[in-house]
Amino acid sequence: MEGKIQALTAQGTMQGYVMTGLPILLGVLLYFLEPEAMTKLFTTPMGWAACTVIVVMELLGYMFIRKVTTIDV
Secondary structure, three states, X not given: OHHHHHHHXXXXXXXXXXXXHHHHHHHHHHHHHOHHHHHHHXXXXXXXXXXXXXXXXXXXXXXXXXXXXOOOO
């Protein structure tokens, strides 16, 4: 039973890593595909606000997934 719980929580942990890294990877990809549009994200006050919201939500999501997948047997 412990092995099954460990396997399921490992799957959830990996899903947390993928879901945290996916927006970062997409942001880098979009920066190389459309640099003119993405530079506005880093040069305008509204872009900085969006980046701040993105980082805070990413951290909260990662911490929430980590909390959910931590099961003490």
